[in-house]
Amino acid sequence: MDLGKLLQAMVERGVLLRRIMYVVLAGLVIADILVPSKYDRFPWESVGGFGAFYGFISCVLIIVISKALGYLLLYRSEDYYDE
């Protein structure tokens, strides 16, 4: 079995993989709404699909805040410490 060829074949069917992923994502949220939550320590734990919302928001927040910090404060050229 040529693992590299197999991966390449998967990459070439990227559109199909993406569609499968959409179904999985939708299925997850639906399952979370349908399955009654076992936990109620925090109010949001019983909200179906909150994990999906929080994951997406976290990702966007992390990228936006970090990049902003980078450009405003932290980024320097690669030879900054060599000068």
Next chain:
Amino acid sequence: MSEVLHPSFLLFTGALVVAVLRGRLQQGCLLLVAAALIWLVFSLPGGVFGATEFLGIELSPMRVDSLSMVFASVFAIITLVGAIYALHVKDTTQHVAALMYAGSALGVVFAGDLVTLYVFWELMVFTSVWLIWCRRNPTSMAAGFRYLLVHALGGIVLLAGIILYYLDTGTVQFAELENTGLAFYLILVGFMLNAAVPPLGAWLADAYPESTITGAIFLSALTTKTAVYTLIRGYPGTELLVWLGVVMALWGVVYAVLANDIRRLLAYHIISQVGYMVAGVGMGTIMALNGSASHAFTHILYKALLFMGAGAVIHMTGRAKLTELGGIYRYMPVTFLLYMIGAFSISAFPLFSGFVSKTMVVEAAALDQRAWVWLLLSLASAGTFLHTGLKLPWFTFFGPDRGLKPREAPVNMLIAMGIAAFFCIFIGIYPQWLYAMMPATVDYQAYTSGHVLWELQLLLFTGVGFFVLLKHVGGEPKISLDTDWVYRKAMPAMAGAVHRVGGGVWRASLGALVRKLTRIVATVSAHHGPQGILARTWPTGSMVLWVAILLAASLLIYYL
């Protein structure tokens, strides 16, 4: 130590033998020592060994209990994995340093008192720094010296703390430490520096990416995790650590967004993951402490796997930056898949090891009703998958094709990665194996529909966010400032300023002095110089005249 063989002793002796052997014999010896270590550690009986008194201080150099065994077992496993991964390296210094470093780390986790702990703590610094220097370029030399200096400073703080603690309490036994004021906090700072807690943690992301390919495996596993061990042992329930842990978890995530060097990205995610452990120590409940210990165990295995994958890429391509890598999944598919097992583990995907340990710390926050801690640790969890599971592999193995055609990594590297990957999946599927080792009985169910659904949603929708923002998440050919800026830029700049100002003042005062001296010399030379009044030649006549006057005067005085 008559009753049992101390694992550190085995490793130090092994290192000596490895030092004199070469070639196949050296490789064989390396593997033999590492295999013997696993056998030795897993067969150690519990108890305190070699207890002795030195200068009136009670020492217990070797204490084997469940907490030290958690760390010793995983240290032993990773020593074997690291030895296999480094088998092709023909650099005796590195092999010797790695074995001695592992021996020192084991010495720390088995130390029953603070004096023994301190000795091994310092040995860790002096053995590990060679794994950075052995990269043998100017950058790693400089990074190694910074690493050495920062840890030397941390060691002094720790030693001061230990001495004060002994004066305060009259004991150096290492158990949960009493809050005696200054001593308690000095020791805490010493431990926190090695755990890379910000703002003391910049040494990690500064030094680890400059280490040798194979040395990074040992570095990523040992120093921070011995520090986590000491925190679990000495500081359970120290509220301050909850928030420092949360800050750490987020700190690592932010810097990982900005990182371009793949091993620097992974180094920042050590800081992030150790944040969970530190937060768990701070919460101090049984669930939280078990979570910290088990997360340290799984973390060492998956983080080593990630560093091995990144190391294999650097080893085969000679490149380490996201902006210079890409499109190599076709050529290194095995490395890619093994790396992804590590990535799924650190991200806490169900069926992978991180899921059964990280969620325990987060669950402990939920049971404690710490909403902010829970939310922020979950956010950091999303960030972990974003970088280690998406950004790094995407831009290294996929992304833009840079025309690289590396061969697959050497077999020994793949075997080492395979062993680590096996443990990542094994623990994920069969967490009871891990839970049975924990210091306290684990009363936690990782695989509930609630946990699995939550975690899968969190991670997969993080993936959605990643692909939506794909254009903005790639590496940039830049570096980002961390707190090491203070001693790499600010302090040298300050020293430069002191040099300039001080030099100016010195030169000005010297100038004033010289002017004053010149004036004195001029005056003296005016009177005594060749043209000076006192240096003129006197005619004999005036001499006779003066003698006559003096004689006349003395005659007059005689008659008066």
